[in-house]
Amino acid sequence: MTERIKIGEVEIDVTFKDIKNLHLSVHPPIGRVTISSPEMYSLEKVKIYAATKLGWIKKEQRKFQAQNRERQRLYKNQESHYFFGDRYLLKLQQSSRNKVELNGKKLIIHSREPADIALSQKTLYAFYRKELRKYLDKRIQKYAAEMHLQIPSFKIRTMKTKWGSCTTDADRLWFNIELAKKPLDCIDYVVVHELVHLLERHHNKRFVLLMDQYFPSWRTQKQILNELPL
Numbered sequence: 001m002t003e004r005i006k007i008g009e010v011e012i013d014v015t016f017k018d019i020k021n022l023h024l025s026v027h028p029p030i031g032r033v034t035i036s037s038p039e040m041y042s043l044e045k046v047k048i049y050a051a052t053k054l055g056w057i058k059k060e061q062r063k064f065q066a067q068n069r070e071r072q073r074l075y076k077n078q079e080s081h082y083f084f085g086d087r088y089l090l091k092l093q094q095s096s097r098n099k100v101e102l103n104g105k106k107l108i109i110h111s112r113e114p115a116d117i118a119l120s121q122k123t124l125y126a127f128y129r130k131e132l133r134k135y136l137d138k139r140i141q142k143y144a145a146e147m148h149l150q151i152p153s154f155k156i157r158t159m160k161t162k163w164g165s166c167t168t169d170a171d172r173l174w175f176n177i178e179l180a181k182k183p184l185d186c187i188d189y190v191v192v193h194e195l196v197h198l199l200e201r202h203h204n205k206r207f208v209l210l211m212d213q214y215f216p217s218w219r220t221q222k223q224i225l226n227e228l229p230l
Helices: 043-052 054-066 117-146 177-181 184-196 205-214 218-227
Strands: 002-007 010-017 023-027 032-038 080-083 086-094 099-103 106-111 153-157 164-167 172-176
Touching: 002 043, 010 043, 010 054, 023 054, 032 043, 043 054, 080 117, 080 177, 099 117, 106 117, 117 153, 117 172, 117 177, 117 184, 164 184, 172 177, 172 184, 177 184, 184 205, 184 218
Parallel strands: 010 032, 086 106, 153 172
Antiparallel strands: 002 010, 023 032, 080 086, 099 106, 164 172
C-alpha cells in the first residue's frame, strides 16, 4: 500500500512493506522523496519521523537542484554531445539514409534533412538505444551469472526520476535511455543495483552487503553518476 504525505512543502511517497525499519530516500535526478515503512506503523508515526528528517531531506534536494543540467540541444554543427561518458562534437551530414557514425571525436548524424532538429534527435536516440542495449545485454549476462540468477529481460525507456528500476514479480529490468551518455562504470553500477533487487527487494543492510560483494566501487560510481549533468 502506498500513501502520499506532505510535510511543509515536501511531498513524500510512503510505501508500507513487510520490513522492520523505516527507510528514507531522496532520489536523483529531481529529489523525489520516498519512505518505506513497516506495515505495523501508522501513517501518523511516519509523518512524525519524516518531520524530524525534513532538514536533511531539503539539504539532499538542494544538492540535486544545484546539479549541472544539460542545456537543450540545438543539433547544430560543433555542438557537444556525449556517448558512454565521452564528449563528441556534432557534425550534420546530408545523406540518403538516417544513421549515426563516430569518427574520432566527431559524432556524425547522417540525415535526409540535416536542418530537421526532431529528425536529428530521433536518429541520435535510435543510435543511443541500439548501443545501450548491446552494452546492457553483455553486462547483465556477466553480473547475473556471478549472482547465480537467471538472465532477466530488460527494456530501455525515458525515465524522469530514475536511472533504472526492477519489477521483481516479473524479473524485468528497466533502464533510462539517458544512461547511454554516461560512463560505462556508472552504467555497470545501475545494472548491478537493479540485479541485486532480484535478490533483495529492499534497500536494507543485506542489499548494501550484496552491492559491496558484487560491485565494491558502487558508492563511488553512484556519486559520479549523480554529480554528472542531467
